[in-house]
Amino acid sequence: MIRPTRTTGGIAALALALAVVALPLANPAAALAAGSLALFLFWRAWRFERDLFAAATSLAVNRDVDRTILRQGAAATVRVRVDLVTPPGMEIRVRDIPPAVASGGAPLSLPGKAAAYTIRLMAPGETAFGGVVLLASDAFFTRDLACRRPNAPHLRVFPVGTTENGRGTGAGMGDAEVDRRAALAGQGIRGFRPYRSGDDPGQIDWKVSARRDTYYIRQLTGLEGGTPLIAVDLPPRAGDDPATFARFSMAVCGAVEGAITSRDGCSLLVVAGGEVVRFLPRTLDIREALAALGGLAPLEPRAPLYRAPGPAVLAARAARAPGAGAGREERAYRERLGDLLAAFAAQSPAPFAAAVRAALGRAEASEVRLYSLLPIGDRSHLVQIVHEAKVRGMRVVLRAPAGSPALPGVDVVEVL
Amino acid sequence: MTDRGFLLLCAGEVLVVAAGDIMVALILQVIVLAAYLGDRRGYWAFIPAAALFAAVLAVSGHVLLPLLGLAAALGCGYAALTLQDYRLTLWAGDDA
Numbered sequence: 001m002i003r004p005t006r007t008t009g010g011i012a013a014l015a016l017a018l019a020v021v022a023l024p025l026a027n028p029a030a031a032l033a034a035g036s037l038a039l040f041l042f043w044r045a046w047r048f049e050r051d052l053f054a055a056a057t058s059l060a061v062n063r064d065v066d067r068t069i070l071r072q073g074a075a076a077t078v079r080v081r082v083d084l085v086t087p088p089g090m091e092i093r094v095r096d097i098p099p100a101v102a103s104g105g106a107p108l109s110l111p112g113k114a115a116a117y118t119i120r121l122m123a124p125g126e127t128a129f130g131g132v133v134l135l136a137s138d139a140f141f142t143r144d145l146a147c148r149r150p151n152a153p154h155l156r157v158f159p160v161g162t163t164e165n166g167r168g169t170g171a172g173m174g175d176a177e178v179d180r181r182a183a184l185a186g187q188g189i190r191g192f193r194p195y196r197s198g199d200d201p202g203q204i205d206w207k208v209s210a211r212r213d214t215y216y217i218r219q220l221t222g223l224e225g226g227t228p229l230i231a232v233d234l235p236p237r238a239g240d241d242p243a244t245f246a247r248f249s250m251a252v253c254g255a256v257e258g259a260i261t262s263r264d265g266c267s268l269l270v271v272a273g274g275e276v277v278r279f280l281p282r283t284l285d286i287r288e289a290l291a292a293l294g295g296l297a298p299l300e301p302r303a304p305l306y307r308a309p310g311p312a313v314l315a316a317r318a319a320r321a322p323g324a325g326a327g328r329e330e331r332a333y334r335e336r337l338g339d340l341l342a343a344f345a346a347q348s349p350a351p352f353a354a355a356v357r358a359a360l361g362r363a364e365a366s367e368v369r370l371y372s373l374l375p376i377g378d379r380s381h382l383v384q385i386v387h388e389a390k391v392r393g394m395r396v397v398l399r400a401p402a403g404s405p406a407l408p409g410v411d412v413v414e415v416l
Numbered sequence: 417m418t419d420r421g422f423l424l425l426c427a428g429e430v431l432v433v434a435a436g437d438i439m440v441a442l443i444l445q446v447i448v449l450a451a452y453l454g455d456r457r458g459y460w461a462f463i464p465a466a467a468l469f470a471a472v473l474a475v476s477g478h479v480l481l482p483l484l485g486l487a488a489a490l491g492c493g494y495a496a497l498t499l500q501d502y503r504l505t506l507w508a509g510d511d512a
Contacts, residue, residue, distance in 0.1 A: 089455035148509030
């Protein structure tokens with residue numbers, strides 16, 4: 001049903017006040033003013049309904065999905081453009097309704113403007129879009145109208161681990177997607193690096209070498225060893241930007257999906273400040289991994305670390321402290337400092353560092369991919385994760401927004 | 417609509433009440449509401465209804481009875497509007 005705006009409420013209150021004045025004073029002019037204001041509001045409501053009907057009948061939806069046959073949990077990009085005739089004085093915005101089994105929401109857009117968004121279909125079967133919602137408003141009324149009819153295209157979602165049997169009418173000679181592992185799994189190329197003495201010449205990539213005018217070696221994913229650990233640092237709720245967090249979530253989901261499909265699984269560690277929110281060791285199940293990521297939202301840290309460096313950093317400082325001084329007094333001071341730091345490192349009750357250490361031990365990963373928005377404030381939990389990983393000899397890749405400050409110990413920083 | 421526009425509408429209503437004569441009040445009311453509106457498309461449909469109400473007020477010589485009659489008529493109108501909205505919802509295929 002249509003909803004009144006603040007203006008309509010004000011006019012209704014004015015009409016009521018005029019009626020209250022008119023009755024004891026028996027003033028026909030006040031009664032006329034009150035009655036005509038009520039009539040005016042009714043006329044506006046009737047006109048709003050008529051305009052909304054005219055807009056809805058002119059609705060045309062052009063929706064395009066990059067793939068209509070896809071696997072459960074896979075991402076699909078939807079581009080939608082809604083055209084309709086907007087009556088004068090009325091403002092209409094449009095929101096696409098994704099399939100009921102999809103995760104991810106559509107943005108609001110103006111008629112005639114294309115909008116793009118990403119969905120993940122979490123349940124197998126045939127499904128369709130839910131239509132579009134028209135959010136119409138004028139100066140007096142608003143109304144959300146869900147138009148269910150424009151629901152094309154239909155999507156087919158196959159469960160993970162099953163094979164499409166190409167069902168349908170016809171001679172059965174059509175192409176079908178096959179989910180089957182080859183007998184010899186090929187090695188993907190993770191990247192390229194300059195040739196160093198002792199490298200296998202068979203791994204030289206001649207195209208890249210010719211382009212760069214120096215020898216480049218292919219780095220194969222299979223040579224990395226182990227599965228990656230994807231660590232997600234949930235940002236605090238204060239000052240969060242929904243769009244940025246949505247991009248962050250999509251990047252994390254994409255990384256998990258990519259790690260599971262291109263390798264033999266991954267481990268997932270979700271932290272918020274000095275607290276481990278979720279940990280999923282060495283999973284091969286994309287549904288399990290996406291379910292662990294589902295419902296993630298900015299979270300106010302409940303166990304702040306108050307910039308504590310953690311035992312790994314203390315131990316590293318303790319190892320560095322002695323022996324570097326020039327004079328005898330400075331050397332004695334450094335030895336004393338090293339002893340103190342070592343004592344703190346050994347006796348400091350650091351449950352977060354212990355939990356991270358245990359998680360890294362169970363993950364058996366060779367690489368930690370740390371996803372963080374690096375918000376302003378205490379980043380000691382990230383420092384502790386990085387140093388615990390370095391103690392185990394892991395490579396640490398930080399993915400953060402452009403312009404973020406560096407974290408000590410990180411090997412590679414990539415822009416989200 | 418801005419708050420300033422609403423204040424001007426209130427001032428116009430004070431002018432309508434101060435007019436005293438019902439005919440002058442009707443003319444002023446039509447002008448005030450027309451000035452308040454940005455888009456006057458279909459405004460002609462409102463003027464006869466307001467004129468009819470003014471005529472009933474003038475003929476009856478009472479204030480309460482015409483106001484009660486108008487409230488009843490608007491109640492029926494609201495029911496019709498709800499029915500129209502329900503039909504629109506059904507046409508759009510909405511479950512709500």
